[in-house]
Amino acid sequence: MNTTASPAWAAGVCAGLHAAGSRHVVYVPDNPLSHVLRTLRDAYPDVRTTIATREEEAFGIAAGLYMGGVRPTVMLQSSGLGNSINAIASLLVPYRIPALVIVSLRGDAGEWNAAQVPMGEAVRPICAAVGLPARTVETADAAEAIVAAAGLGAFDARQARACLLPRRVTVPDSAGRAAPAAQGHRA
Amino acid sequence: MTRLDATRILVALAGDEPIIASLGHPAYDLFAAGDRAANFYTWGSMGLASSIGLGLAMAQPDRRVFVVDGDGALLMNLGSLATIGWERPANLVLIVWDNESYATTGGQDTATKHGTDLAAASRAMGIAGAVTARTPAEFESAVARAGREPGPWAIVAKVAESAPTTKPPLDYVGIKQRFMAAIGCAEAAASGEPA
Numbered sequence: 419m420n421t422t423a424s425p426a427w428a429a430g431v432c433a434g435l436h437a438a439g440s441r442h443v444v445y446v447p448d449n450p451l452s453h454v455l456r457t458l459r460d461a462y463p464d465v466r467t468t469i470a471t472r473e474e475e476a477f478g479i480a481a482g483l484y485m486g487g488v489r490p491t492v493m494l495q496s497s498g499l500g501n502s503i504n505a506i507a508s509l510l511v512p513y514r515i516p517a518l519v520i521v522s523l524r525g526d527a528g529e530w531n532a533a534q535v536p537m538g539e540a541v542r543p544i545c546a547a548v549g550l551p552a553r554t555v556e557t558a559d560a561a562e563a564i565v566a567a568a569g570l571g572a573f574d575a576r577q578a579r580a581c582l583l584p585r586r587v588t589v590p591d592s593a594g595r596a597a598p599a600a601q602g603h604r605a
Numbered sequence: 606m607t608r609l610d611a612t613r614i615l616v617a618l619a620g621d622e623p624i625i626a627s628l629g630h631p632a633y634d635l636f637a638a639g640d641r642a643a644n645f646y647t648w649g650s651m652g653l654a655s656s657i658g659l660g661l662a663m664a665q666p667d668r669r670v671f672v673v674d675g676d677g678a679l680l681m682n683l684g685s686l687a688t689i690g691w692e693r694p695a696n697l698v699l700i701v702w703d704n705e706s707y708a709t710t711g712g713q714d715t716a717t718k719h720g721t722d723l724a725a726a727s728r729a730m731g732i733a734g735a736v737t738a739r740t741p742a743e744f745e746s747a748v749a750r751a752g753r754e755p756g757p758w759a760i761v762a763k764v765a766e767s768a769p770t771t772k773p774p775l776d777y778v779g780i781k782q783r784f785m786a787a788i789g790c791a792e793a794a795a796s797g798e799p800a
Contacts, residue, residue: 442663468663468692470656471684478653479688482625482660485645485781487790490660508649509657512777576792 424460427587428453430561431520432462434581435491437562438569440518442466442483444476445493448522450588454493473498477505480517489573491518496525496541496582497534507548510578518569519550519580528585528592535597545580552580558587606741608702609767612638614745615671615700618752619643623661623788624671627654627678629709631702633769635673642787646773646780652681655689655699661788662694662757668788669696669752676703676761677715679723683730686759690731695755698748699727700762708766727759735759 424432431454435443441464445451458465470476473494480490494502499521510517524531525538545552553568555561565581572579585592608630615624616639623643626632631654632646647654658672679685679701689697705718717723727735734756738744744762751758773780785791 444660466663468688471687472682474650474653475656475682475685475688478650478656478682478685479660479663481653482657482662483664484660485657485785485790486661486664486788488660488664505650505653509647509653512648513781514778515781 424453424457425558427555427558427561427583428457430558431565431583432457434562434565435518435520435569436462436465437566438489438518439573440465440489440491440569442468442488443491443493444468444470444479444483446470446473446476446495446498448495450522450583451493451495454520473502474505477502477510477517481509481515484515484517489518489569491520491569493520494522496521496523497537499541499544500537503544503548506550506578511549514576515578516572516576517578518565518572519578520565521580521582522588523582523584525597526584527597528589528595529597532598535599538597541582550578550580552582554582554584555587561587606739606744606762606764607767608704608764609634609638609769610741611702611744611762611764612673614741615673615748616641618745618748619671621787622669622671623784624673625654625658625661627651627674629675630769631673631675633772634767636773637769637771640773642783645784648775648777652678654678655685656682658697658699659685659689659692659694662697663692665788666694666696669698671698672700674699674701676701676705676717676723677707680716680721683726686727686730686732689757693731694757697757698751699757699759700748701759702764703761704764704766706766712766724759724761732757732759735761737761737763739763
């Protein structure tokens, strides 16, 4: 099989979710997350994947998987967290339905598109507001441990938990480039 | 055919199999037609009943999974039809109560009163077994067939509003745990860790 070596952060995410016992990933794709998906395909044949048309749909599918005995991971870009707020707040939280949530951040350092900045800056306040504990993967090497701990914690405590993947980790070439202001653009 | 009449037909045919109910009147009528442990009543997340059913159907391929959705709720999550049409779980039966209105919120028209055909939409999204039922006999026949032949199925039932007068309990975790136990996926009792 012709495979591209996966970046350390992506290999860590896969190892972490697998270590947490998750065997089904429901997702809406995102450019950095394509590394995770390729690694799952190549190295984790026991992990099934399903593409949702929209992120809140992915949370609904995850809820059904969990109640059927499968530990779900939901993987999405931070923009899709905005599409998912009511699903998290009115389904996962009150029913205590756990999921491991992997969020690829836009709008943080390294962002080139100012339209992504407002939602990116809203990610942590939204997580706090709906009761979704979120931890940031600060370095590629930390990904496996943080993802595994979040997943195990989620399924032990029956509470969805999120891991946030900053662009400085997922797109290291962009490191050092500040996020644009939310308005205005200089080419 | 009122929605409550049709819900009673479904409950009689569903045996012990799980039924996922969309919030509001579909859930209220399911509770009234027959509260049972294998009922999962949503109290929010409008539009996601079919998605919950899809996830459950994939996790439990040996069970027949029924969903009772509303026309307005499904219109909110039409992408779910595409995902079901892609995954094609043979054991999923999506029932859409189509009363052509947002009945839970006061009876405003939905698009199905103005030309939208959710059975045709289901077929267009890859759910070949999509039918419309207009009478109790048609509905009973469609559910019975969907219960024994491979799906996925979408049954759009044209129903009259039934003005529910009872609601399921608001114990969300209790609803979930009773449901999971009923389908053989009981959440493990909280247990200690070795010190």
